[in-house]
Amino acid sequence: MYRLTRWATTNSLLPFLVLTMSTVVQTGVSPGGLQAQSGYVPQFAHFATSRLDAAPQGPDVGVSTALPIPSIRTSASGAGLVIHATFNANVDAATQTIINNAIASYESTFTNPITVNIEFYEMSSGLGTSTSPTYTVPYSTYRTALMNNSASADDATALATLPDDSGNPVNGGSIEVTSANGRAIGLDTPEFTFGSPCQNFTGSGCIGLNVTLANGHGALLSVVEHEMDEVLGLGSALPSFATPSPEDLFRWASAGTRSFATNPSMAVPCVAPSAFFSIDGGNTNLNAFNNCDNGGDYGDWITHTPSQVQDAFTNFSGTPFLSVTSTEIRALDVIGYTIVSQKKRKTQITSN
Numbered sequence: 001m002y003r004l005t006r007w008a009t010t011n012s013l014l015p016f017l018v019l020t021m022s023t024v025v026q027t028g029v030s031p032g033g034l035q036a037q038s039g040y041v042p043q044f045a046h047f048a049t050s051r052l053d054a055a056p057q058g059p060d061v062g063v064s065t066a067l068p069i070p071s072i073r074t075s076a077s078g079a080g081l082v083i084h085a086t087f088n089a090n091v092d093a094a095t096q097t098i099i100n101n102a103i104a105s106y107e108s109t110f111t112n113p114i115t116v117n118i119e120f121y122e123m124s125s126g127l128g129t130s131t132s133p134t135y136t137v138p139y140s141t142y143r144t145a146l147m148n149n150s151a152s153a154d155d156a157t158a159l160a161t162l163p164d165d166s167g168n169p170v171n172g173g174s175i176e177v178t179s180a181n182g183r184a185i186g187l188d189t190p191e192f193t194f195g196s197p198c199q200n201f202t203g204s205g206c207i208g209l210n211v212t213l214a215n216g217h218g219a220l221l222s223v224v225e226h227e228m229d230e231v232l233g234l235g236s237a238l239p240s241f242a243t244p245s246p247e248d249l250f251r252w253a254s255a256g257t258r259s260f261a262t263n264p265s266m267a268v269p270c271v272a273p274s275a276f277f278s279i280d281g282g283n284t285n286l287n288a289f290n291n292c293d294n295g296g297d298y299g300d301w302i303t304h305t306p307s308q309v310q311d312a313f314t315n316f317s318g319t320p321f322l323s324v325t326s327t328e329i330r331a332l333d334v335i336g337y338t339i340v341s342q343k344k345r346k347t348q349i350t351s352n
């Protein structure tokens with residue numbers, strides 16, 4: 001049976017979450033069906049939430065009304081990652097184009113043969129927000145699935161830091177994965193039916209975009225990618241939950257010392273003690289997490305200049321977008337997404 005073990009308490013989303021939980025009770029998926037498919041029953045635990053804000057102390061940057069040019073690579077052919085966007089009625093055509101271009105970029109970057117349904121809506125507060133159903137999965141199950149889907153050099157490096165134990169190396173328990181992340185590595189973590197503002201939508205994520213504010217800074221593509229990254233699986237369980245998210249397996253305080261603790265500092269930008277993303281046991285700092293109780297996501301980056309997609313608080317310096325070498329894409333790679341090989345890309349281009 002499904003058991004509600006925790007839920008997010010982000011104030012701005014709490015009414016939504018309460019509604020969502022009642023939906024969960026009414027629409028519960030048949031555990032028997034899940035067992036038949038995968039041999040184990042993921043426990044529905046909570047809807048992960050994230051938030052992206054404009055930095056209150058950011059530099060005064062020029063306002064641009066131009067939309068950023070998305071990075072579009074060769075579209076993947078055949079079986080591979082498929083992302084279907086559903087647009088709330090208030091999402092205009094120009095915004096839909098930006099979202100579809102972002103989707104094309106993910107689809108040509110990752111090959112996992114799953115379909116990820118996401119609904120997008122426009123909002124007038126904050127900058128971006130996302131909500132995703134998550135499942136509690138035994139660490140050993142998650143690790144085995146990761147090993148079975150290991151493809152890149154980064155995957156091999158990252159797996160070497162994940163011990164073959166029953167409990168996770170962060171605090172000995174399970175791992176909390178989003179629906180999309182679990183399915184990417186073959187786990188049975190089905191999509192779920194949302195409440196308002198994505199009422200009755202069944203999918204992997206519900207994303208809100210402050211289109212007016214984002215466009216005012218040429219940042220709409222960045223905001224779209226930020227929230228899509230989190231639907232796919234990036235993020236931290238901090239500060240509210242004990243069961244780590246996949247990216248928390250790669251959260252370090254220093255070489256050989258993991259980090260999974262709240263930091264009472266409310267500063268923006270965040271101040272020490274720091275935590276950073278590393279796939280080699282903390283030896284190489286690939287990016288710094290927003291490790292503060294400042295209202296931004298613990299799993300996001302600190303504020304960069306120029307900005308990066310996953311910055312928790314953006315100062316709108318530059319118009320970032322993801323590429324295959326972005327830390328965000330490397331993080332998605334090591335938590336279970338498979339990057340299309342250069343060889344495969346070449347084949348796709350020439351074998352039409």
Ligand SMILES: [Zn+2]
Nearest residue numbers: 050051297300
């Ligand atoms: Zn975020």
